[in-house]
Amino acid sequence: MAKIVVVGAGFCGLSAALALRQAGADVTVLEARERVGGRVEAYANGLGEIIDTGGQFICDDMPEVMKRARHNGATLVESDFSGNYVAQPETSLQEAERARAGSTALRERMNSLSPDDPSLSGMTVADWLTLQDDPDEVKAAFRTMIEGLWCVSLELMPAWYLIDNDRRITNEVGELQYSLAGTMQSLADQLAEELGASVRLAEPATRIEHADGGVRVQTDVACYEADAVLVAVPPMTAQRIDYQPPLPPRLAQALGAWQSGAVIKVLARYARPFWREKGLSGMVTWREPSGLFAFDSSRDSNHAQLAFFIGGPLAVAWSRYGEQAIRDAAKAKLVIALGPEAGEPLDMTIRNWTDDRWSGGAYSDVIIDMAARDAESVIRAGAPPLFFASSELSPSFPGYIEGAIVAGRRATTGILSMLGDID
DSSP: OOEEEEEOOBHHHHHHHHHHHHTTOEEEEEOSSSSSBTTOOEEEOTTSOEEEOSOOOBOTTOHHHHHHHHHTTOOEEEOOOOSEEEEETTOOHHHHHHHHHHHHHHHHHHHTSOTTOGGGTTOBHHHHHHHOOSOHHHHHHHHHHHHHHHOSOTTTSBHHHHHHHHTTOOOSSOTTSEEETTOHHHHHHHHHHHHGGGEEOSOOEEEEEEETTEEEEEESSOEEEESEEEEOSOHHHHTTSEEESOOOHHHHHHHTTEEEOOEEEEEEEESSOHHHHTTEEEEEEESSSTTEEEEEOOSSTTSEEEEEEEETHHHHHHHTTOHHHHHHHHHHHHHHHHOGGGGOOSEEEEEEOTTOTTTOSSSSEEEOOTTOTTHHHHHHHOBTTEEEOOGGGOSSSTTSHHHHHHHHHHHHHHHHHHHOOOO
16 A cells, blocks of 8 residues: 655645545645644634634635535535725725726736736736826725735736736635634544544654655654655745755745745624624725725624734734734724724734744745746646645635645645556
8 A cells, every 4th residue: 555645734735635545545644733724723712712713714616615514514604795895094985986896907907918928027916007007096906905815015926926826716706705603624623533543743844855765754753654745735834844855956946936925814803793783894995004904704693703804015014013013903993994893892813824834924825936937837746756735736716725625636646646556
C-alpha cells in the first residue's frame, strides 16, 4: 500500500487525504496547529458562544462545499440582507447606488479584457484604475471593494492576476448567502473525524527530503517516510519549509511570487438587531478609508451580530495599535454609520489574521510578481514525488473554501497517476 503524507489539515489537505484514502492509500496528515481547518476556525466569544472567527460563508453556486455541508447534516443559516445599506462617508442612497453600480461596471470593464492583453503588460490594478475616466467616488468604491476582497494594496496586484482570478469566481448569488448554524469549523472537524488517527496535530513539517526512492518529512517530534507528499498549505507557508535537495529553481521562484494579504475580522454581538428597527440591512461600505466592510451575520433573532472586516493596507496599519485600539476604532466607525446603539455591544471579538504564523494574513495569498504568469501552473506541477495544492491554485473559487476542496481533490489525480496501482 502506498504511503502518502499530506502537509496541512485545512479543507484542501483534508479533502485530498480523504480522496487518497478512498483510492487505497495509507495517508498521514500533518497539521502545525492544535486544530484542523486552516483559515477556518471557531472560538468562544466573551459570552461563551462558539463563533466562526475565520472563513464561514458559502452559497448555492459552490457545489463541493454545499455537498459536503448537506452530507454532514449541517444546518444552513441564510443571511438577511433586507433593508437599506449605508455608505460611508455619509451620502444619499441615490449617490451611494451610483457609486456602487459604477464600481461594479468598472470591474466588469476590467474583466472584459484578457489577462494576456498586451495593454496590461507591467500594469498593476492601481495603474489601470488611474487610466479610467470614471468619477473619483466610483474609483474609490472600486478600490475599497477590491482591497476588501483580496486584502492587498492595488499598487501591488498585477492587473492580469486580478482578471484571471475574477474569471474563476463564477457565483451568481452572493457568496455571503449562507453560514452554518454549527460553525464552519465543525465541518472541518467532521472531515478530520473520518480520517481518525491519521491526522497528527501540532506537528508542523519543518523539512522535506525528496529523492527517487521516496520522500522523508521531518517534524519536531517524528520523521515520516512516504512514497509521495502533498504540501497542502498556502504558497507563502509552503516556501518556508526546508526542502532537500532544494526545489528546482523555477518552482522555488513560483512559490516566491506571492504575498499574504491582511485582514482583521471583528464580530460585534448585540442584544437585538437594532439596525433592522431602522429599516437597515446592517450592511455598511466605506469608500474612505479603503478596505472596510460590515454586514449582518446574525444566526437568528436571538443572536444579533455584525461582522466588520478591515482588509488590505488598513488592516496592516490598524494591527500595529493592539486589540483594544482595534475594538475602539471599529466601534467608532459603526456608531457613525449605524447610530449610538452600535457602541453598546454585549461582546466584541477581534481576530487579527495579519500575522498568522501558519496561514498568512488573509483569506488567500496573492501573486505580486508582475512576471509570474506561470507561477500557478508550475506549483501545481510540483516536483514529483513532491506535490502542492492550495485554494489559491484552484481552477474555481480561488481563495474560498470551495476552491480549497476543489484544489485538494484535483491534486490527488497527479499523485495517483504517478503511483499507479496503489492497492
